[in-house]
Amino acid sequence: MADTKTKEKEPLFSKKNLGLVKDPLADNNPITVQVLGICSALAITAELKASVIMALSVIFVTAMGNVVISLMRNIIPNSIRIITQLVVAATLVILVDLTLKAFVPDLAKKLSVFIGLIITNCIIMGRFEAFALGNTPWKSFLDGIGNGLGYGVILVIVGFFRELLGSGKLFGIEILGNPVDKTGLYALGYENNGFMLLAPMALITLGLIIGFQRSRNKSLIEETH
Amino acid sequence: MDLLQLFLKSIFIDNMVFATFLGMCSYLAVSKKVSTAVGLGAAVIFVMLVTVPLNYLLDQYLLRPGALVWLGEEYVDYDLSFLTFILFIATIATMVQLVEMIVEKFAPALYNSLGIFLPLIAVNCAILGGSLFMQQKEFNNITEATVYGVGSGIGWFLAILAIGAIREKIRYSNVPPAFRGLGITFILTGLMAIGFMSFGGMLTGGDEAPKKEVVEAIPPTEMKEVTPVEEVKSDSTAVETVKDSLTEIAQN
Numbered sequence: 001m002a003d004t005k006t007k008e009k010e011p012l013f014s015k016k017n018l019g020l021v022k023d024p025l026a027d028n029n030p031i032t033v034q035v036l037g038i039c040s041a042l043a044i045t046a047e048l049k050a051s052v053i054m055a056l057s058v059i060f061v062t063a064m065g066n067v068v069i070s071l072m073r074n075i076i077p078n079s080i081r082i083i084t085q086l087v088v089a090a091t092l093v094i095l096v097d098l099t100l101k102a103f104v105p106d107l108a109k110k111l112s113v114f115i116g117l118i119i120t121n122c123i124i125m126g127r128f129e130a131f132a133l134g135n136t137p138w139k140s141f142l143d144g145i146g147n148g149l150g151y152g153v154i155l156v157i158v159g160f161f162r163e164l165l166g167s168g169k170l171f172g173i174e175i176l177g178n179p180v181d182k183t184g185l186y187a188l189g190y191e192n193n194g195f196m197l198l199a200p201m202a203l204i205t206l207g208l209i210i211g212f213q214r215s216r217n218k219s220l221i222e223e224t225h
Numbered sequence: 226m227d228l229l230q231l232f233l234k235s236i237f238i239d240n241m242v243f244a245t246f247l248g249m250c251s252y253l254a255v256s257k258k259v260s261t262a263v264g265l266g267a268a269v270i271f272v273m274l275v276t277v278p279l280n281y282l283l284d285q286y287l288l289r290p291g292a293l294v295w296l297g298e299e300y301v302d303y304d305l306s307f308l309t310f311i312l313f314i315a316t317i318a319t320m321v322q323l324v325e326m327i328v329e330k331f332a333p334a335l336y337n338s339l340g341i342f343l344p345l346i347a348v349n350c351a352i353l354g355g356s357l358f359m360q361q362k363e364f365n366n367i368t369e370a371t372v373y374g375v376g377s378g379i380g381w382f383l384a385i386l387a388i389g390a391i392r393e394k395i396r397y398s399n400v401p402p403a404f405r406g407l408g409i410t411f412i413l414t415g416l417m418a419i420g421f422m423s424f425g426g427m428l429t430g431g432d433e434a435p436k437k438e439v440v441e442a443i444p445p446t447e448m449k450e451v452t453p454v455e456e457v458k459s460d461s462t463a464v465e466t467v468k469d470s471l472t473e474i475a476q477n
Contacts, residue, residue, distance in 0.1 A: 035407060038249040082347060083318050090311040098307060113357035116310050120350040122250040199244055200418035207404070207411030215403035 020142040024150035027217065030123045031154045032210045037123035042158070042202040044114050049171050051159030053100070053107055054114070055152025059145060061092045061118055062127055066144035068092075069132040076133075085128045089119045123151055158205050166196030228372050235376030238425055241351045242384035243418035245358075248351030252385050253410060262389030265346075266382030270375065272324060272346050273355050276317050277374025278367050280356040283312055288360075313356045321347045351381050387417060 030036045037058075044050045068088050069076075076084050097115050100108040108115070118124065127147050132140040163169055168176040168185075177184015179192060195201055241247045248269070255265045286292055288309055293300035329336045346352060355377045364370045391413055400409050 032407070035253055036250060038246065038253070042246040042249075083315070086314050086318055086347070087311065090314050094307060094310055097310070113354060113361060116357050117247070117350050117354055119310055119314055120348050120353045122348065125348050198422070199246070200415040200422070202246070203411050203415035203418060207408045207415065210411060211401070211404040211408040214408065218402075 017139065017142055020139060021146035021149070024143075024146040025153060029150045029154065029213075030126075030147050031151055031206075032213055034126070036126045037121045037151055038206075042206065043199065044111055045155055045159040045202055046162050046166065046197045047110075047172070048156065048159040048163045050107060050110060051155045052152075053104070054111065055148070055155045057093075057096045057100070057115060058118055058121065058123065058151050059148030060096060061089060062124055062148040062151075063141055063144035065089055065092050065124060066127055066132040066140035067137045069128045070135060070137040070140035073133050081129075081133070082125075085125055086119065089124050089128075093118045123147055154206070154209065157209060158202060161205055162196045162201065165193050166201075167194075168192050228368065231369060232372050232376045233427065235373050236380040236383065237421065237427060239358075239377070240380040240384060240421050241354065241377050242381060242414070243421040245354065247354035248349050248381055251346075251349050252381075252388065252414075253407070256385050256389045256392055256410075259386065259389040259393060262385045263382075266385045268346055269349065269351060269381050270378035272317075272321060272352055273374040273378035273381075274371070275324065276320050276352060277355050277359050277377075278371045279320065280313050280316055281359060281364065281367055281370035283316060284309070284360050288312065309357075309360065314353060317352050317356070318347045351377070384417070388414060 024030055028034065031038060044054050065085075065088050069085060072084070093116060096118070097108070100111070100115060127144060131143045135143070160170070164175065168174060168179060174184075176190065177186045179186050196205075239245070242249065242252055251265060256262050284292070286295060288305050290304040290306060291301050292305070293303045325336075355374055358377075359370050359373055362373070364373065388410065392410065395409065395413075404412070
């Protein structure tokens with residue numbers, strides 16, 4: 001995904017810079033490997049559309065926040081950096097919240113407090129603290145995009161399975177046929193698993209994704225429990 | 226009675242971890258041992274007890290549309306609700322800092338046991354989530370808000386205590402390598418969340434329990450009509466709507 005976009009301007013995208021975007025997508029994924037930012041994410045993954053909007057919001061906040069913090073990194077006093085970071089994150093989240101309320105009011109209502117909770121999403125604070133405070137704005141921007149994307153990928157995968165298995169739809173379009181009229185797959189006796197739409201299945205789906213990723217990449221396996 | 230109901234509801238039915246996934250980061254990171262889990266849990270209860278009522282006052286007298294009317298009639302049109310996030314998070318960060326300093330000064334023993342966890346709490350989603358849900362639920366008075374805050378804190382405490390105990394025990398089990406650590410913790414949390422869903426009928430005098438079984442036993446054709454109504458809504462409100470409908474039935 002990153003390659004096609006970045007090939008146009010060569011000098012800015014050295015191999016190292018590309019790595020900043022690519023690493024978080026798989027081997028250094030913020031959710032499955034760094035264990036950051038699970039908080040505000042899972043409750044809204046019952047539908048794919050909400051997952052995509054949430055992912056885009058987080059990408060925006062991580063990327064822009066990283067740039068802002070990186071620009072200010074030399075003037076932030078060490079003792080109040082946490083509050084500064086929170087204020088920067090909160091400002092960006094207010095922008096996202098007002099934008100969503102203006103353009104997709106229905107969805108904004110559905111996401112309710114979870115947009116606000118992006119502020120305390122550990123990915124944001126983690127990247128501000130671990131990367132943006134010590135790197136140049138351009139690198140921080142790429143790092144923010146990468147981590148936001150890595151977060152979004154997991155969100156979209158979970159949302160995909162939950163909406164497909166739970167209500168037989170994707171983006172609200174009935175992919176498997178209409179369950180009431182018994183068309184498509186439902187004519188063969190297929191049934192939706194309504195349980196997928198409830199809270200516990202989000203956790204179990206994520207657990208299975210983590211297990212799958214670690215069985216593919218043995219180096220990620222934890223020694224202790 | 227209503228307060229008790231609200232208290233139990235915020236602990237068991239709307240549990241922060243199992244129903245709304247809040248505070249998952251520290252829930253996963255600090256639950257390897259029961260002793261540390263208890264420390265963080267206690268700190269969360271304490272901070273919730275302070276911040277939720279404080280943010281309630283902020284919301285009542287500063288943020289909601291028309292809240293500034295106490296300044297004079299001409300302020301009645303002001304709506305500062307867009308400042309919610311920034312003010313709530315500032316309150317929380319300040320209070321955490323303040324609580325840390327006070328505890329350090331007056332209760333050194335408590336500070337030594339909670340100390341390292343207090344700064345972590347400023348970025349715990351459960352705290353901000355508690356305040357944001359408090360604003361969404363529109364409580365009538367500050368007592369309700371306080372009870373809700375404490376209840377949510379205790380719910381979170383119970384969750385982290387339980388997973389801490391399970392993780393200490395699971396060390397002796399032969400978990401498949403790929404699921405060790407994070408994977409199995411997520412699946413365990415999911416199973417615990419299924420268990421907590423059974424508290425859903427607690428406050429309706431058990432009327433809900435047989436009803437739910439009926440829903441599950443209905444032949445598949447009718448199931449279709451039931452699921453979209455109840456479950457398309459976001460997870461936390463689903464329980465609420467069921468409960469609301471039941472109280473309506475009870476009143477009739």
